[in-house]
Amino acid sequence: MDQVIFKERKDQIFEKGGDKPFRISCDKQSLAGAVSQRACLFCGSRVVLYPIADALHLIHGPIGCASYTWDIRGALSSGPELHRYSFCTDLGETDVIFGGETKLTRALDELIPRHQPKAAFVYSTCMVGLIGDDLQAVCRKAGEKHGIPVIPVMSEGFKGNKRAGYYAACNAMFQLVGTGETEGIPPMSVNLLGDFNLAGEIWIIREYLERMGISVVANITGDGRVDDLRRAHGAALNLVQCSGSTMELAKMMQEGYGTPFMRVSYLGADDMAQALYDVADFFKSDDAMERAKELVREELARIYPRLKELRKDLEGKRAALYVGGAFKAFSLIKAFRLLGMKVVLAGSQTGTVEDYEELASISEPGTVIVDDANPLELMTYLIEKEVDVFVGGVKERPIAFKLGIGFCDHNHERKLALEGFVGMLNFAEEIHATAMSPVWRFTPRKARPFLEEVAA
Amino acid sequence: MKSNLAEKRDYVSSTNACKACMPLGACLAFKGVEGCVPFLHGSQGCATYMRRYAISHFREPVDIASSSLGEGEAVFGGGPNLKQGLVNVINKYQAKAVGIATTCLTETIGDNVPAIVKEFVAEAVLDGSGEMPSLIHVSTPSYAATHMEGFHAAVQATVAQLAEPCTRHNGINILSGLISPADIRYLYEVAGDFGIKATLLPDYSRPLDAPASAQYEILPEGGTALADIKIMGGAKASLAFGWTPDSQAAGRDLQERCGVSLHGLGLPIGLRNSDAFFSAMEELGHQETPERHALERGRYLDAMVDGHKYLSGKRAVVYGEQDLVIGLASFLAEIGVQPVLCASGGRTAGFREKILEVTSGLVREEVQVEAGADFYRIAELSRELAPDLLVGNSKGYSISRELEAPLVRVGFPIHDRFGGQRLLHLGYRGAQELFDRLVNALIAKKQNDSSVGYGYI
Secondary structure (H helix, E strand, C coil), X not given: CCCCCXXXXXXXXXXXXXXXXXXXXCCCCCCCCCCCCCCCHHHHHHHHXXXXXXXXXXXXXXXXXXXXXXXXXXXXXXXXXXXXXXXXXXXXXXXXXXXCHHHHHHHHHHHHHHHCCCEEEEEECHHHHHHCCCHHHHHHHHHHHHCCCEEEECCCHXXXXXXXXXXXXXXXXXXXXXXXXXXXXXXXXXXXXXXXXXXXXXXXXXXXXXXXXXXXXXXXXXXECHHHHHCHHHCCEEEECXXXXXXXXXXXXXXXHCCCEEECCCECHXXXXXHHHHHHHHCCCHHHHHHXXXXXXXXXXXXXXXXXXXXXXXXXXXXXXXXXXXXXXXXHHHHHHHCCCXXXXXXXXXXXXXXXXXXXXXXXXXXXXXXXXXXXXXXXXXXXXXXXXXXXXXXXXXHHHXXXXXXXXXXXXXXXXXXXXXXXXXXXXXXXXXXXXXHHHCCHXXXXXXXXXXXX | CCCHHHHCCCCCCEECECCCEHHHHXXXXXXXXXCEEEEEECCHHHHHHHHHHHHHHHCCCCCCEECCCCHHHHHHCCHHHHHHHHHHHHHHHCCCEEEEEECHHHHHHCCCHHXXXXXXXXXXXXXXXXXXXXXXXXXXXXXXXXXXXXXXXXXXXXXXXXXXXXXXXXXXXXXXXXXXXXXXXXXXXXXXXXXXXXXXXXXXXXXXCCCCCXXXXXXXXXXXXXXXXXXXXXXXXXXXXXXXXXXXXXXXXXXXXXXXXXXXXXXXXXXXXXXXXXXXXXXXXXXXXXXXHHHHHHHHHHHHHHHHHHXXXXXXXXXXXXXXXXXXXXXXXXXXCEEEEEECCCCCCCHHHHHHHHHCCCCCCCCEEECCCEHHHHHHHHHHHCCCEEEECHHHHHHHHHHCCXXXXXXXXXXCCCCHHHCCCCHHHHHHHHHHHHHHHHHHHHHHHCCCCCCCC
C-alpha cells in the first residue's frame, strides 16, 4: 500500500478501526502529478449553473472549456433547452495579446438577440483571469444594452478547487435572487437547492411535495428558470441537497432574506422518507405529516416486494463509493444497507471535515475514507477490500471494469433517476444488474476459480 | 445548388464547437508512446475534462497527470509544481516517458517549459532505479489551434526530441495522424504482410483498446517502443498521412535532420487513397500487394457495384478534422454520394482546394466547404441543404435527429455508441466497413420510413 500512497496525501485517507480518533485533511489544492479525479473551479461553477435552462451560458475563454462541457449532464428541462448549447468566445492568440473584451461584447451582441435568454451567465476561465479582461464592466454594459441580467461568474480554473467554483456559482445566482415579485407564493412553500434534475429527478420530488400540499417556488438548479430564481426569496424554506454545491446560496439567502434552510437527501428510501417528514415538521402541519406518512407507506409498498427479491442476491456483497460531494455518500451507505450490502470504501472530491466526520461515524470498522483520490489509490483499495460494486462517475468506470468489478454511474451523466422511492428501486435494479452479471466469471481476475469449479 | 448562407460572415462566437483543444490531441498522441504518461502543465481541470472526454470514447482508463497549478503558481510561475508533479508521476507510475503538454494557463504566464525540464533533469532525485525517463515537452496553448494540431505537434516533438540521426536500417515510419486503434492494428498487419518493419507513431492501439487483464495496469502495455522511436531517423522512408502541413511536421523533421525521405499521402480512406497507400507499400516492400489484400480490394469493388444504387445521388454532410474530411469526401465521391457540405472546426489553409480536387470529376454539385465551422453553422447549412445522411463523429447527432437523416459515425469522438475505438476506416477493409455501414444506414432509414415494412430491400 505504501508504495501507492503519496506521502503528501497520507493525511487525506482514514481507515476506521478500533479507538483510532477520526482525523482527515481535505479541501486542499490537488497534489501535482497525482492524477486527481477532480476538475477545477470552472467545473464547479459550470455544473451548478448548467441546468438553468432559459439562461445563456457563455464561456469566455479558449474552446476546450466549452467542448468538454457541451451537453454533458443528464439535466432535463420541461421547457427551453438553452443549457444544452455550448457557447464560447473561442479566444485565439490575438485575444491573449490584445484582450478579449471586444470579442466578449460582440459575442453577447450576437447571442442574446439570437437566443432571447432570460439572463446570461458569462464564465471566466484561466486565460481570462490572466489577460485581465474587465468582465464586470463588459457584463454590466451588455446587461444595460440588452435589458437582461448579464452576470459574470468568476470561475478562473486555477483560482481554487471545484468547491470554490460552487461558491462562485452561488454568488452569481444570488445576484438574481430578490429581483422578482413574490406575490401569490403560498406560506407552505420551498425552494429545491442542489438538485439538478438528472433523468427528471426533481419532478419526482416536486410531485411528492405537491402530494403533501407544499409548493415549490424555484428549482435550483435542475429544470431551473431565471424568473423562479428572482422570486426564490419568497419561499418559506430552502431544502438543500448536495450540500457542497448550493449551501453557500442557502446561507446567503438566510442572511439576506431570513430564509431558513434544511439539509435533505432524496437518495435511498430512508433519507427520502426522512426528508418528507422533516419538511412536514418544519411547517408544523399535521395534515402534511399525515400525507407524508401515507405517501411513504404507499411508495414503499410499491417497491418493497421487488427490493426484497433483489436483496436476496445482493446480501453480503461489498460496495465502494467515490462521489463528487460527501453528502451523497451518507445516503448511499444507508441505501446499500437496505440491500444487505456493506460499504467498505467511501470517498469524495469535495468533502469537508464535518462531512467526513459524519461519514466515519456511520461507517463500519475497516471502512476506508478518502478525500480527492486518484486511480492508483482507488485501484488498490478496490482490490484490498474485495469490492463487488463500485459507485462513481465516468472516470471511475474503467477502473472498476479493468479490475473485473461491477459499476454504477451515480454522477451527472446518468440517464436513470435514482432519487425518491422509485429511484431507490432503480438503484437496486442497477446494482443488481451489474453485480449479478455472468461476465465477471470470465474476466481474468476471477475466471480461474470459476473455471476450476466448473471442471470439478 | 449552392446555399446562399454560404456568403454570410463568420459568427464571432462559437456554438457547439466542431473541435477540441490542442492539449487533448497531445495527450492522445502521448498515450501511444511506450510507458508514457501524458502530463498537462496547467490547472487540474484540463486533465480531468480530457480524461472524461477520452474515456467516454475509448472506454479505457486514460490517466493524465497535471501540475495542478493554483493562484500562487499563476503569479510566481509553475516551475516548482511541474517538477514536483514529474517526481510524483515518475515514482508512482514508474513511467518510461512523460509527455508534457502546456495549456493556455502556462502559455499565458509564459512558463519556459524546456528550461524547467532541463533544470529538473539536472536536479531530480528519484526513487527506485532513479533512472530518468524520457521527458518530451510540447507547446500546446489551447487558444492556438485544434486538438488535431496538438496531436501533430506532440508527434513532432516526440520525434524531434527522441529520434536521433543513426545508421540506415530497412524499416519505415508511418505517421498516421489521429486514427482508431483498429486502424493502427490494420496498418501493422498490412506492413507485416509486405514484409516491412514499420514503426507507427503514435501507437495507442493497445493502451486505448486493451484486453481484459487480471490486474489494473498502471502503465498499460503497448505504445510505440522508445527504442524504435530512437532509430526512426535511420528508416528508409516515412509515410505521413494527411494533406495539412501539420500532418507532415514530424516527417519533415526526420527528413531534414536525418535524411529520411518523406512520402506525404492522404489518409488511406476509400479506393484511390488506399491504392496510393498500397502502391507506396509495394514500392517500399519491393513486392506486389499480397493476395489477401488484393482480394479485399476486389471484394470491395464488387460491393461498390452491388451497392451503388442505394447510394447513387445521395447527398451527405461531412464534418470533423480537416484531413479526415478530405479522406471521407474522396471516398464518398467515388461511391456516388455527393458531399454537399464539408466542414471542419480547423482553419488550416488549402482545405477547400483539396476537397474540390479529391471530388473533382465525380460529383455533380459544387461542394460547399466550411473551415472554422461550429455545429450551429453546420446545422444551419444542413437545414438548407437537406442531406440524406451525415458522416462524422457523434457530435452531429442533434442535427441528424432534427433532420431525420441517419448519421454514420466515424472518427473521434463517438460518445453515444459502443465500440468507437474498434471502427476501421483505413484501407480496402476499412472502405468495405464504411461502405457497408453507409448502405445499411440508408436501407434502415428506407425500411423504417416505409409503411409496408419490406422484408427484402
